[in-house]
Amino acid sequence: MELMLALGVGLFAGCGVYLLLRARSFDLILGITVLSYAVNLFIFATGRLAVDRTPILAPDTPATLAHYADPLPQALVLTAIVIGFGMTALLVAVALAARRAGDDDHVDAGRQEPQ
Amino acid sequence: MNHWPIAPILLPLFTAVLLLALGRWRPAWQLPVNLLATAALLLICVGLLARAADGGVTAYLLGNWQAPFGIVLAVDRLAALMLALTAGLALASLLAAAPRWHTRGAHFHPLFQMQLMGLNGAFLTADLFNLFVFFEVLLIASYGLLLHGGGGRRLHASLHYVTLNLVGSALFLLAVSLLYGVTGTLNMADLAVKVAQAPDADLGLLHAAGLLLLVVFGLKAAVLPLGLWLPTTYGAASAPVAALFAIMTKVGVYAIVRVFTLIFVGERLAVAAPLLLSLGLATLLLASLGALSAGSLQRLAGYLTLASAGTLLATVGLAEPDALAAALYYLPQTTLAVAALFLLAELVARQRGDLAGALVGGPAVRQPALLGGLFLLVAATLAGLPPFSGFVGKLLILRSTVGGVDGFAVWTALLLSGLALLIAFGRAGSQLFWKVSPALEGSRHGVLAMIPVAWLLVGGLLLVVLAAPVLRFTEAGAQQLLAPAGYIEAVLGARPVQRVMP
Numbered sequence: 034m035e036l037m038l039a040l041g042v043g044l045f046a047g048c049g050v051y052l053l054l055r056a057r058s059f060d061l062i063l064g065i066t067v068l069s070y071a072v073n074l075f076i077f078a079t080g081r082l083a084v085d086r087t088p089i090l091a092p093d094t095p096a097t098l099a100h101y102a103d104p105l106p107q108a109l110v111l112t113a114i115v116i117g118f119g120m121t122a123l124l125v126a127v128a129l130a131a132r133r134a135g136d137d138d139h140v141d142a143g144r145q146e147p148q
Numbered sequence: 149m150n151h152w153p154i155a156p157i158l159l160p161l162f163t164a165v166l167l168l169a170l171g172r173w174r175p176a177w178q179l180p181v182n183l184l185a186t187a188a189l190l191l192i193c194v195g196l197l198a199r200a201a202d203g204g205v206t207a208y209l210l211g212n213w214q215a216p217f218g219i220v221l222a223v224d225r226l227a228a229l230m231l232a233l234t235a236g237l238a239l240a241s242l243l244a245a246a247p248r249w250h251t252r253g254a255h256f257h258p259l260f261q262m263q264l265m266g267l268n269g270a271f272l273t274a275d276l277f278n279l280f281v282f283f284e285v286l287l288i289a290s291y292g293l294l295l296h297g298g299g300g301r302r303l304h305a306s307l308h309y310v311t312l313n314l315v316g317s318a319l320f321l322l323a324v325s326l327l328y329g330v331t332g333t334l335n336m337a338d339l340a341v342k343v344a345q346a347p348d349a350d351l352g353l354l355h356a357a358g359l360l361l362l363v364v365f366g367l368k369a370a371v372l373p374l375g376l377w378l379p380t381t382y383g384a385a386s387a388p389v390a391a392l393f394a395i396m397t398k399v400g401v402y403a404i405v406r407v408f409t410l411i412f413v414g415e416r417l418a419v420a421a422p423l424l425l426s427l428g429l430a431t432l433l434l435a436s437l438g439a440l441s442a443g444s445l446q447r448l449a450g451y452l453t454l455a456s457a458g459t460l461l462a463t464v465g466l467a468e469p470d471a472l473a474a475a476l477y478y479l480p481q482t483t484l485a486v487a488a489l490f491l492l493a494e495l496v497a498r499q500r501g502d503l504a505g506a507l508v509g510g511p512a513v514r515q516p517a518l519l520g521g522l523f524l525l526v527a528a529t530l531a532g533l534p535p536f537s538g539f540v541g542k543l544l545i546l547r548s549t550v551g552g553v554d555g556f557a558v559w560t561a562l563l564l565s566g567l568a569l570l571i572a573f574g575r576a577g578s579q580l581f582w583k584v585s586p587a588l589e590g591s592r593h594g595v596l597a598m599i600p601v602a603w604l605l606v607g608g609l610l611l612v613v614l615a616a617p618v619l620r621f622t623e624a625g626a627q628q629l630l631a632p633a634g635y636i637e638a639v640l641g642a643r644p645v646q647r648v649m650p
Contacts (some may be wrong), residue, residue: 065311065314065315068318069314071318072322072325075321105328109321116284119288123288124310124311127310128307131303134300140304141304
């Protein structure tokens with residue numbers, strides 16, 4: 034399971050970086066999204082991998098770490114997902130507007146660089 | 149419990165909500181309410197600064213949770229200094245936006261206050277994940293402010309800026325979770341304790357986390373390989389926003405100082421220390437070259453932001469108490485001066501018709517003596533000419549390196565960049581104020597338009613006039629930073645308030 038998760042994080046991160054470097058606004062958004070998947074999986078993994086353990090205390094199980102998953106990384110992932118989602122929505126809006134203004138989906142489209 | 153430490157976060161938050169409502173029902177009231185709230189914020193921050201000057205670290209337990217389990221806010225000298233600087237800068241920026249610019253689009257006022265909330269929170273928080281959250285708050289507000297007013301150039305600059313910061317946020321999360329995975333805590337004071345005791349087997353992971361944090365904060369501070377977006381972005385932003393953004397690069401510098409004087413210290417953990425000096429000096433030299441090549445006054449100001457970030461980072465990298473004290477003096481004065489240059493650039497641009505801020509000969513400004521005089525003051529401060537605050541700041545930095553191994557490199561870079569900046573300003577000034585054809589018809593700037601620039605310049609002058617007490621404060625601040633035991637003790641030792649149950 035560790036290997037699978039590590040490969041998954043690596044694959045997502047690699048794809049995300051590749052898409053980012055394509056410098057097209059749609060690929061850029063996809064790249065950011067895929068990259069944030071990699072990061073979220075990674076945060077999840079820092080709470081240690083365990084099967085069949087809940088992060089919430091149950092009345093019939095003793096309250097020691099051997100019986101529960103670490104709840105904090107899950108809370109962090111939740112926060113990161115919410116923030117990432119909002120940011121991606123904003124990026125979509127900006128990219129759409131830039132596409133209309135520049136008439137091309139390259140991130141540098143129609144830009145006149147002052148010296 | 150003393151509740152003042154949370155006021156700089158709550159006041160902008162509630163004001164932003166109020167402004168959002170006013171925007172719908174009473175748009176005309178937004179500006180006075182915003183001004184009032186910002187002035188109140190300045191008073192609160194100055195009050196916190198006065199309290200912090202006594203030397204104590206005030207810790208505030210959010211939700212009344214004992215330290216490593218809840219989020220803690222902490223006010224020490226550095227945090228209080230940054231808070232007061234932010235509030236002072238915000239007032240100038242808002243006054244500059246007041247005449248006409250804030251009506252150019254919707255939601256300027258709520259975004260402005262949210263930006264302040266993010267900045268204040270980033271300076272106050274003593275929790276690494278909370279720092280990430282406040283970074284996002286200030287960034288998302290800054291995206292809105294950058295786009296305010298519209299235009300294709302702004303859109304493209306924003307697209308780059310948003311993307312870079314999103315990637316930065318992803319790296320920040322990686323670093324934070326890596327630290328959590330190794331140490332099991334996110335509280336900075338607790339991290340300092342746990343990281344210092346970490347077994348050797350974990351050192352590799354900790355170094356990776358530390359260097360990732362350096363990349364993230366370096367991106368915010370616009371340090372060399374990561375800073376090339378800045379002149380374009382700030383050049384595209386409108387003047388009041390760019391002036392407010394002058395503090396944003398300093399957030400990165402602040403975070404670098406905080407993390408690398410508190411958590412990653414000592415022989416085996418100081419991963420970033422050897423990099424800071426060389427990166428800072430390289431940034432400074434590149435920014436000076438950029439200033440020489442700048443084609444418009446706005447871009448010149450952007451490169452100066454870069455130069456001040458480089459100087460600060462190099463000074464912090466010296467890791468001497470004197471150098472850190474010099475950096476704490478240099479930081480506020482350079483922020484004020486760069487912000488003044490951004491505001492002045494707009495005043496000049498508005499009187500030159502279509503040429504705006506382009507550094508070519510053209511129609512004269514209509515108030516050459518006034519604007520030229522202000523330009524001279526700002527240029528002298530930023531290039532580091534006596535008797536202005538930039539000179540005192542640079543002198544302190546130079547003095548702190550005497551006798552050190554790195555002294556030669558710092559002297560060379562700082563003096564060379566001073567010369568380059570002087571030439572850049574000389575060229576800009578002669579193009580703007582000397583090689584001119586008759587002025588265009590139009591109105592002149594009233595006294596009101598000059599107030600923000602004057603406010604920032606007076607702030608800089610006060611730093612010179614009151615140099616002795618300010619220096620005592622920054623020296624004490626540097627010592628407080630280099631002896632983090634007090635900070636750790638204050639944060640981890642803060643006890644929740646006990647309620648007596650009826």
